[in-house]
Amino acid sequence: MKITVKQLKEMMYWIVLGRKIEEKITLLFKEGRLRGHHHPGIGVEGIHVGCCFGLGAEDYVVPSHRGKLPELMMGVDLKYLMAGYYNRREGLGGGRVPTGSHMYGDMSKHVIPGTGIIGSLIPVAMGAGLGIKVKKAKGVVVAFFGDGAANRGDFHEALNMAAAFRLPVLFVLQNNRYSISVSVEKATGMEHLSVRAAGYGIPGKTVEGCEVLEVYEEATRAIKRAREGKGPTLLECMWHRWTGHSISDADIYRTDKERREGEAKCPVLAFKAKLISEGALTEDEFSEMEKRADDVIEAAVVYSEKECTDPDPSDILRGVYARG
Amino acid sequence: MREITYVEAINEALIEEMDRDDGVFIFGEDIVVGYGGGGMFGATRGLADRFGPDRVLDTPLSEVAISGAALGAALVGLRPIAEIMFGDFLTITMDQIVNNVAKMRWVLNDEVDVPIVYRTSYGAGIGAGFHHSQSFEAWFAHVPGLKVVMPSDPADAKGLLKASIRDNDPVIFMEHKLLYKRLSGPVPEEEYLIPLGKGEIKRAGEDVTIIATGAMVRLSLEAAEVLGKKGVSAEVIDPRTIQPLDEELILGSVKKTGRAVIVHEAPVFGGFGGEIAAMLADKGIDYLDGPVKRVGALFTPIPNWNRMEKYYLPDIEKIVNAVAEVIRFEGR
Numbered sequence: 209m210k211i212t213v214k215q216l217k218e219m220m221y222w223i224v225l226g227r228k229i230e231e232k233i234t235l236l237f238k239e240g241r242l243r244g245h246h247h248p249g250i251g252v253e254g255i256h257v258g259c260c261f262g263l264g265a266e267d268y269v270v271p272s273h274r275g276k277l278p279e280l281m282m283g284v285d286l287k288y289l290m291a292g293y294y295n296r297r298e299g300l301g302g303g304r305v306p307t308g309s310h311m312y313g314d315m316s317k318h319v320i321p322g323t324g325i326i327g328s329l330i331p332v333a334m335g336a337g338l339g340i341k342v343k344k345a346k347g348v349v350v351a352f353f354g355d356g357a358a359n360r361g362d363f364h365e366a367l368n369m370a371a372a373f374r375l376p377v378l379f380v381l382q383n384n385r386y387s388i389s390v391s392v393e394k395a396t397g398m399e400h401l402s403v404r405a406a407g408y409g410i411p412g413k414t415v416e417g418c419e420v421l422e423v424y425e426e427a428t429r430a431i432k433r434a435r436e437g438k439g440p441t442l443l444e445c446m447w448h449r450w451t452g453h454s455i456s457d458a459d460i461y462r463t464d465k466e467r468r469e470g471e472a473k474c475p476v477l478a479f480k481a482k483l484i485s486e487g488a489l490t491e492d493e494f495s496e497m498e499k500r501a502d503d504v505i506e507a508a509v510v511y512s513e514k515e516c517t518d519p520d521p522s523d524i525l526r527g528v529y530a531r532g
Numbered sequence: 533m534r535e536i537t538y539v540e541a542i543n544e545a546l547i548e549e550m551d552r553d554d555g556v557f558i559f560g561e562d563i564v565v566g567y568g569g570g571g572m573f574g575a576t577r578g579l580a581d582r583f584g585p586d587r588v589l590d591t592p593l594s595e596v597a598i599s600g601a602a603l604g605a606a607l608v609g610l611r612p613i614a615e616i617m618f619g620d621f622l623t624i625t626m627d628q629i630v631n632n633v634a635k636m637r638w639v640l641n642d643e644v645d646v647p648i649v650y651r652t653s654y655g656a657g658i659g660a661g662f663h664h665s666q667s668f669e670a671w672f673a674h675v676p677g678l679k680v681v682m683p684s685d686p687a688d689a690k691g692l693l694k695a696s697i698r699d700n701d702p703v704i705f706m707e708h709k710l711l712y713k714r715l716s717g718p719v720p721e722e723e724y725l726i727p728l729g730k731g732e733i734k735r736a737g738e739d740v741t742i743i744a745t746g747a748m749v750r751l752s753l754e755a756a757e758v759l760g761k762k763g764v765s766a767e768v769i770d771p772r773t774i775q776p777l778d779e780e781l782i783l784g785s786v787k788k789t790g791r792a793v794i795v796h797e798a799p800v801f802g803g804f805g806g807e808i809a810a811m812l813a814d815k816g817i818d819y820l821d822g823p824v825k826r827v828g829a830l831f832t833p834i835p836n837w838n839r840m841e842k843y844y845l846p847d848i849e850k851i852v853n854a855v856a857e858v859i860r861f862e863g864r
């Protein structure tokens with residue numbers, strides 16, 4: 209697969225940005241500057257960059273509760289997203305919705321809202337694929353969800369129908385081996401879930417989520433296949449949840465050994481080391497990326513805290529039904 | 533009497549009933565070691581250690597499987613308790629609960645018991661947003677065959693949960709998440725049960741009856757204090773179970789006061805308050821000296837920003853204003 213040095217650097221920047229956003233938001237929650245739900249996405253960055261890097265404006269994503277990169281890579285402005293987190297009028301959701309974790313989207317950027325009812329948007333992603341097919345449009349849909357979500361009936365019904373109708377959908381199963389405290393092994397008796405694809409007669413593959421280029425290669429293959437009308441793919445990407453499930457989870461069920469092994473597979477460090485060893489990136493360039501990401505995030509925080517305004521509580525009355 | 537929290541009362545009820553009857557077992561998501569042990573709110577703390585992995589099970593993230601499994605287990609002679617982590621996820625279980633669970637006794641010609649308790653945490657007030665805050669009690673109360681229990685304080689939570697576990701019909705047991713750790717109260721140490729279908733007068737009064745459930749009971753008690761200062765004596769009634777509903781208690785109170793205000797957390801339209809108002813119109817019209825008013829949430833999804841959530845939910849002022857619309861008093 210051909211990929212330019214410039215593109216590699218872009219990918220690196222997204223990964224750095226994704227990591228820094230998660231770290232910053234976690235900090236803002238700990239400091240009490242943000243409230244509500246927060247499910248840190250530290251560690252998931254490589255999956256998102258690998259899956260979204262090749263997407264265009266005709267494509268759609270359905271994010272999960274982990275990580276913000278799919279929506280940002282589709283063009284959602286970080287300021288807008290952050291202001292939503294702060295429940296500001298100018299932000300995504302207009303201050304009303306649990307931005308960042310549960311259900312928020314922006315159809316102008318082809319970001320279909322994820323959901324707090326874990327797994328319920330998998331059929332919706334499939335339906336978007338159906339719509340694209342019926343409209344004879346070009347796009348593909350990339351749906352992100354976890355190993356826990358894959359145990360909902362919704363997953364099975366959606367994959368079957370997507371397979372039967374040959375819909376242009378890439379199902380990205382982000383397997384971090386846990387659904388809160390319940391391990392994949394306990395919940396399914398298996399280690400990997402990509403084998404389920406065989407049950408629907410579609411391709412299924414497992415990759416290491418921290419190997420960004422591997423994810424990119426498999427995602428690109430699946431997306432190409434989908435664009436050609438050959439139907440969906442189930443791509444299982446392994447990753448490690450660096451934190452408790454959410455900021456309120458004491459995380460007593462995982463061992464330190466598990467944590468150490470998981471954190472050894474860091475998408476940021478792995479990709480950085482690879483690019484540097486191949487001469488595609490210098491330490492200085494990496495530091496610049498970090499600074500650039502810090503600046504963008506800081507600007508979004510300042511914008512949200514200082515420049516945005518509180519909505520009027522009565523704004524919740526708007527948009528329950530269509531006007532007129 | 534010793535005081536314990538709402539969630540501790542629930543935990544005690546579970547332990548006592550599992551001690552008492554080997555047929556009682558419990559399963560759900562993350563109830564064993566999740567969130568520092570004992571699930572998101574600690575209701576199942578210590579159960580796994582005490583009763584072992586055969587009677588305390590973590591399930592996959594599979595609400596359809598959980599809700600259906602409870603029925604299957606009940607049909608082979610057990611008394612399952614199924615935990616649905618958030619009341620909002622009951623939507624996923626509707627097929628099993630409404631189409632299968634509720635009808636099974638009737639389908640089997642009244643020859644079997646269907647002793648299931650679906651425990652869930654419901655309700656708003658902690659900024660959890662529309663997917664973790666909804667109150668669906670009216671939907672379930674509308675289904676023949678189901679019972680719906682909504683304790684408002686620790687003592688009721690314990691007595692009602694024990695009775696629900698021993699009940700031979702399926703029960704939707706709705707635990708208000710705002711109360712879990714925030715509300716403590718006296719709970720007897722000796723064994724007691726609170727029968728389903730028996731409400732309680734939580735505060736006696738003469739001028740107006742306020743009928744409330746769940747977290748709205750405490751709010752109504754606070755509103756009653758405010759009203760007291762204005763010279764209005766409010767009686768607060770908690771039906772405790774809305775299916776079956778203690779009509780007698782409500783009618784008796786309204787007969788005395790002549791006025792009724794109903795407070796629940798779900799949106800007013802289609803809420804169970806309409807059922808009580810209709811019951812009063814039907815059986816209590818001669819007692820009423822004014823209109824029946826309902827106080828509930830606005831007809832919108834539940835916002836997660838705390839100021840919006842406050843605006844959305846009933847509050848003391850809304851209750852006091854509703855009372856003012858059914859009874860004239862000074863200082864209004």
Ligand SMILES: Cc1ncc(C[n+]2csc(CCOP(=O)(O)OP(=O)(O)O)c2C)c(N)n1
Nearest residue numbers: 274324325326354355356357386387388621
């Ligand atoms: C239908 C439903 N059931 C349960 C939950 C509670 N819950 C939220 S996230 C989660 C675990 C999800 O695990 P997974 O899909 O593997 O994603 P991860 O959090 O590991 O990224 C659970 C059980 C929920 N939000 N929705």
Ligand SMILES: [Mg+2]
Nearest residue numbers: 354355386387
């Ligand atoms: Mg997981």
